[in-house]
Amino acid sequence: MIENRKEEHINIAESRVVSPDHNFWDDIKFVHQAVPEIDFDRIDTAIKFLNIKTDFPILISSMTGGTERAREINRNLARAAETFGIGMGVGSMRAAVEKKELSDTFSVINEYKIRYKIANIGAPQLIDQEKKGFDNKKIDYVFDLIGANFLAVHFNFLQEMVQPEGDHNSRGVMKRLQEVAASYPVIVKETGNGFSREAANMFRDAGVKAIDVGGLGGTSFAAIEYYRAEKAGDREKMDSGRTFWDWGIPSPASIRYCNVGLPVIGSGGLRNGLDLARSIAMGAEMGGFARTLLSSADKSYEDVEREIKQIIRDLKIAMFLTSSGKVNDLRKAGKIIMEPLKSWLSLYGDE
Ligand SMILES: Cc1cc2nc3c(=O)[nH]c(=O)nc-3n(C[C@H](O)[C@H](O)[C@H](O)COP(=O)(O)O)c2cc1C
Numbered sequence: 001m002i003e004n005r006k007e008e009h010i011n012i013a014e015s016r017v018v019s020p021d022h023n024f025w026d027d028i029k030f031v032h033q034a035v036p037e038i039d040f041d042r043i044d045t046a047i048k049f050l051n052i053k054t055d056f057p058i059l060i061s062s063m064t065g066g067t068e069r070a071r072e073i074n075r076n077l078a079r080a081a082e083t084f085g086i087g088m089g090v091g092s093m094r095a096a097v098e099k100k101e102l103s104d105t106f107s108v109i110n111e112y113k114i115r116y117k118i119a120n121i122g123a124p125q126l127i128d129q130e131k132k133g134f135d136n137k138k139i140d141y142v143f144d145l146i147g148a149n150f151l152a153v154h155f156n157f158l159q160e161m162v163q164p165e166g167d168h169n170s171r172g173v174m175k176r177l178q179e180v181a182a183s184y185p186v187i188v189k190e191t192g193n194g195f196s197r198e199a200a201n202m203f204r205d206a207g208v209k210a211i212d213v214g215g216l217g218g219t220s221f222a223a224i225e226y227y228r229a230e231k232a233g234d235r236e237k238m239d240s241g242r243t244f245w246d247w248g249i250p251s252p253a254s255i256r257y258c259n260v261g262l263p264v265i266g267s268g269g270l271r272n273g274l275d276l277a278r279s280i281a282m283g284a285e286m287g288g289f290a291r292t293l294l295s296s297a298d299k300s301y302e303d304v305e306r307e308i309k310q311i312i313r314d315l316k317i318a319m320f321l322t323s324s325g326k327v328n329d330l331r332k333a334g335k336i337i338m339e340p341l342k343s344w345l346s347l348y349g350d351e
Contacts, residue, residue, distance in 0.1 A: 005165075006066045006095070008228055010073070014295045018223040020216060024250035025275040027341035028282070031334030033323045040320045045312065047327050049285055050185070050209055050263060052116045052149065055085030056312055057286035057327050058276065060293060061212075061267055062120045062152055062189070066095030069298070071105040076297045078109035080304040084312070089118035089152055093142040094125055097134065107145050118187060119148035123155045124167035126176040133176065136183060143184060150209065151184040153177060155199075156191040158247060159221035162240045164232065174202055181207040190214035192221050192268055194249030197348055200258040210263040212288055215251030218269030219291045222247060253344035255282040273314025277322070280330040 012018060047057045060077050064070040074090055081088040088109065096103045109117060119142045127133040143151055160166035180186060186208040188195075194215030195203075203211055226241025249257065251268035258264045266279025267288030276287040289311070296303035319325070322333035337345060 006064060006070055006091070009224055010064065010069065010294065010298065012224050012227045013219060013291050014298065016223075016227055018219050018227075018291070019269065020220055020246040022217070022340070023269050023271070024217045024252050024341045024344075025269060025271070025278050027338040028252060028278045029336045029338065030277070030281070030318065030322050031336070032321055036320050036323045038320065038323055038325045040316065042325070043316050043319050044326045045316065045319075047286060049087070049116075050150075052087070054087055054115050054286070056315070057280060058084070058086045058308065058311065059212075059265055059267070059286055059288040060086065060088035061288040061290035062089035062091050062118065062154065063290050063294060064091040065093060065106040066091070066102050067105060071108050073294070073297045074105065075108045075111070076301045076304050077293065078112040078114060079301050080297075080308055081114045082112040083305060084308055085115055087116040087118065087149075088114055089120055090146060092120050092122055092154065093145070094122065096142060096145060097138050103145055109146055116149035117146050118150045118152045119143045119146055120152045120154060123153050123173050123177070124157070124160055124169070126153065126180065127169060127172045129167040129169050136180075139180065139184065149185070150187050151180070152187045152189050152212070153180070154189050154191050154214075155195075156221060158193050158244055159191060159225060162222050162225040162229070162237055162244060164229065164234055164237055174206055177203075177208070178206040181209075185209045187212055187265070189265075190254075190268070192216065192219050193247060194251060194254035194268065195258055196249060196254075197257040197260065200260045200262070204260045204262055208262065210265060211258045212265035212267055213251055213254035213258055213284075214288075215254040215268035216246070216248030217251045218267075220245055250341055250344055252278065252282045252341055253347070255279060255284050256345055257348065259283050273311045273316070274318050276311060276315050277318035277330055280327060281333055281335055283331065
């Protein structure tokens with residue numbers, strides 16, 4: 001069941017339209033600096049994230065594991081993470097907990113020297129559903145399996161609502177998250193619907209180390225589940241998938257909402273190096289890419305390498321043309337925010 005689901009997610013994400021109509025990164029326009037007065041070849045793209053240095057402000061977001069094909073995708077992504085000196089996450093490791101024989105589809109990334117590795121479990125698995133919630137022994141298992149530096153806990157409650165086999169309970173999640181965050185360095189992440197300030201404040205108080213916004217604008221799991229439901233002839237889930245296709249907080253707005261004193265990863269709909277520059281300009285430490293890297297990682301290592309090289313090149317062009325010699329300088333770069341993003345930014349009286 002898990003194997004089929006993972007495989008279907010990959011197939012749908014690669015071949016169908018799974019994004020909302022609007023990409024909110026397009027609502028951010030940098031002010032062009034015709035006289036950059038910096039040397040393109042001396043632009044410094046290195047950053048420190050929670051005390052770990054990476055050569056670029058790029059995270060390969062959590063995507064997959066649990067099948068043969070996923071193993072090869074993880075292998076190609078891991079090799080690219082080593083080449084570029086960046087961090088990476090793997091997909092939900094529930095599959096490895098439930099079927100130990102699938103473990104190597106995740107641990108394959110240990111063949112490479114990666115600046116930091118992020119294990120991944122779902123918030124719904126923190127508490128009892130029809131199955132018992134993960135105890136610390138299970139979390140230890142997934143953490144050690146890939147020699148992780150961080151534990152991502154993904155919040156995907158919209159997906160749980162629209163998928164046939166979804167978990168319905170969220171009561172007690174924060175209490176358990178707080179316990180888990182006392183034992184592991186936790187990064188919370190959404191999977192395409194973003195976090196509000198209320199959520200961000202709860203996460204800070206629970207002791208998590210960083211927030212990955214995973215906002216609206218890129219992969220929509222309501223859309224992915226819509227196609228799965230269509231194939232399964234499940235009319236009810238199909239209708240919900242279509243209704244909630246565009247649900248969520250736009251990624252750039254969520255970066256602002258999550259400005260509560262923790263490092264923020266900007267993700268959800270990043271297509272290229274310009275979007276990456278925009279995410280940093282909004283306040284993120286770095287950007288996370290998922291679907292943009294998926295089909296190349298499914299083809300070959302060389303394809304992922306080319307894709308990431310292009311992202312880096314375009315990031316550097318955006319830095320050059322905004323006179324940003326260092327990644328952090330992007331925060332000071334002049335920019336215009338257009339509608340509809342502009343209205344989202346006024347929610348907490350921030351803008
Ligand atoms: C095929 C696919 C599988 C994914 N699986 C997971 C997962 O297992 N765990 C997780 O935390 N996020 C998962 N994600 C979500 C991504 O990490 C990311 O938050 C989301 O796709 C938004 O980024 P994007 O618009 O760049 O794709 C998955 C995304 C894709 C495309």
